[in-house]
Amino acid sequence: MNGKVIVVTGALGALGRIVVESALARGARVAGVDHAQAQVTQTSARLEVGGVDLADPVQARRAIETAAVHFGRLDALVNIAGAFTFETIADGDLQSWQRMYALNVLTALNASRAALPHLATSSAGRIVNIGAMGALQAGSGMGPYAASKSGVHRLTEALAAEWKGKVTVNAVLPSTIDTPANRASMPKADFAKWVAPQELAEVILFLASDAASAVTGALIPVSGRV
Incomplete structure (x- = not known):
């Protein structure tokens, strides 16, 4: 990853922070983009762009262009920005479906x-x-989230086909990620069976590296120890 320029969306989240730090440790230059306001950081190796609503194409383009201008080029994009909701279809709200589609x-x-x-x-x-x-098989309460993440899977496959030979496009499919928020919502779970953010970051950065040049259109399960 030495010298690569990587944009990470959702960079201030639990997974995003790990991916950013891991990429920097490998010698990459990283632009972190997030909806939350960030303390402005601009160095030769790191840029933070906060207050960006990536569901708005104008704001998304502005953030990406800011990164490209700052570093002079882009080599990889890691799309971590997203959200989760749990509600049944009968008792849920249509806005949840719209929100999951927009954010994921x-x-x-x-x-x-x-x-x-x-x-x-x-x-x-x-x-x-x-x-x-x-998203491979939705359970009860997983409808809005699973439908949106299934959309991410199809987006990945379509982009990979359209840009084959120019840009590789892949997705990681984690099970439950071991984050503070997930621990708080599921306090009785066996956290040892979950996917550690660092483990997921390793797979993500492999796919963003030169070593993954022959991999495109892949949906790679990262299922922890279930």
């Missing part, structure tokens, strides 16, 4: 569309999306 699908779509012209000029353009094991 549109964020990845808009960031990818903005980044692709830059990635196509790289010798190793990469997009890595975050899907979900739970």
